[in-house]
Amino acid sequence: MGVVTDDPVAAKAEFSQLFGYEWGPEVGGEVAVTLPTGDHVVDLRCAFSITEPRIELVRSVSAPLWEAVPGIHHLGYWSDDVDADRDEFAAQGYSTEATRRAADGSLFFAFMRSPSGLLLEFVTRAAEPGMSQCWMAPQ
Numbered sequence: 001m002g003v004v005t006d007d008p009v010a011a012k013a014e015f016s017q018l019f020g021y022e023w024g025p026e027v028g029g030e031v032a033v034t035l036p037t038g039d040h041v042v043d044l045r046c047a048f049s050i051t052e053p054r055i056e057l058v059r060s061v062s063a064p065l066w067e068a069v070p071g072i073h074h075l076g077y078w079s080d081d082v083d084a085d086r087d088e089f090a091a092q093g094y095s096t097e098a099t100r101r102a103a104d105g106s107l108f109f110a111f112m113r114s115p116s117g118l119l120l121e122f123v124t125r126a127a128e129p130g131m132s133q134c135w136m137a138p139q
Contacts, residue, residue, distance in 0.1 A: 002056040002074040021051045048135040079122040082107035
């Protein structure tokens with residue numbers, strides 16, 4: 001589950017106080033993405049909970065897709081083939097909101113919006129081992 005926030009420190013504190021969440025470090029940086037308006041570079045930074053169910057707190061940026069909104073921003077899923085999942089969901093009426101290419105040219109992630117407004121993020125499963133470092137307990 002992804003939440004976009006203008007104040008990640010306060011959001012972490014709220015989830016920690018209410019539900020006992022613990023957090024990994026904030027990670028990220030400038031990322032080249034493709035939006036419906038073309039190619040852009042955005043400063044995407046996030047922190048993952050080490051507590052489950054996993055929450056991703058995304059620092060808002062001045063790109064329409066990553067501006068803070070009330071409530072849950074998106075649901076994230078691991079994908080064995082992001083390109084194929086994007087095509088399958090597009091055939092079901094989902095629109096592509098943003099994509100990022102991996103070094104090999106395949107999609108690293110794709111944000112897809114349903115006709116009813118639900119936003120899904122498909123992330124390549126190949127990234128899971130590296131990303132798992134983000135939700136390990138601090139040493």
